[in-house]
Amino acid sequence: MTGTIEATGMHALTGPFHEALRRGELVVQHCKACDRNIMYPRHLCPFCYADDLDFVAAPTTGVLHSFAVHRVGSPTGFEDDLPYAVGVVQLPGDVQLLARLWPDADGGWDAYTCDAEIVFRPADAAETERRPVAWFGLPD
Ligand SMILES: [Zn+2]
Numbered sequence: 001m002t003g004t005i006e007a008t009g010m011h012a013l014t015g016p017f018h019e020a021l022r023r024g025e026l027v028v029q030h031c032k033a034c035d036r037n038i039m040y041p042r043h044l045c046p047f048c049y050a051d052d053l054d055f056v057a058a059p060t061t062g063v064l065h066s067f068a069v070h071r072v073g074s075p076t077g078f079e080d081d082l083p084y085a086v087g088v089v090q091l092p093g094d095v096q097l098l099a100r101l102w103p104d105a106d107g108g109w110d111a112y113t114c115d116a117e118i119v120f121r122p123a124d125a126a127e128t129e130r131r132p133v134a135w136f137g138l139p140d
C-alpha cells in the first residue's frame with residue numbers, strides 16, 4: 001500500500017507522522033538544534049539547516065486558516081470520497097498542515113469558519129491506512 005512512498009524514499013521522512021496517525025496521535029517534526037517545530041517533514045531544518053531532527057507530540061487544537069469543500073471534480077482516486085473538505089490548520093508553534101475536515105452535525109461543512117478553533121480528531125485505523133492524513137473537526 002505504501003510501495004510508491006517507500007520507493008521514493010519518502011517513507012523514512014514521513015513514516016513517524018504516518019505511524020503516529022495510525023496510533024491516533026498527531027506529531028510534527030522538531031529541530032533539536034534550534035528548538036523549532038517543522039511541518040512538513042524535511043531532511044534538514046529549514047531554519048538552521050541542522051539534521052538533528054526528531055518528532056514530538058503536536059498540539060491537538062489549532063486554527064482553521066482556510067478550507068475548501070470538494071463536491072465535484074476531485075483528483076483521480078478521490079471520486080468515492082466526494083463530497084469532502086480539506087483545510088489548512090495552523091497549530092501553535094508556527095506549523096501548519098493540510099487536513100481533512102469531518103462533516104458538521106448537519107452532514108456538511110457550513111459550521112466551519114476561517115480563523116476559528118479546530119480540534120484534531122483522528123480517523124479510525126482502516127481510514128488512516130487508506131488515506132494517511134490528519135483529520136480535524138469542530139470543538140465540542
Ligand atoms: Zn533548526
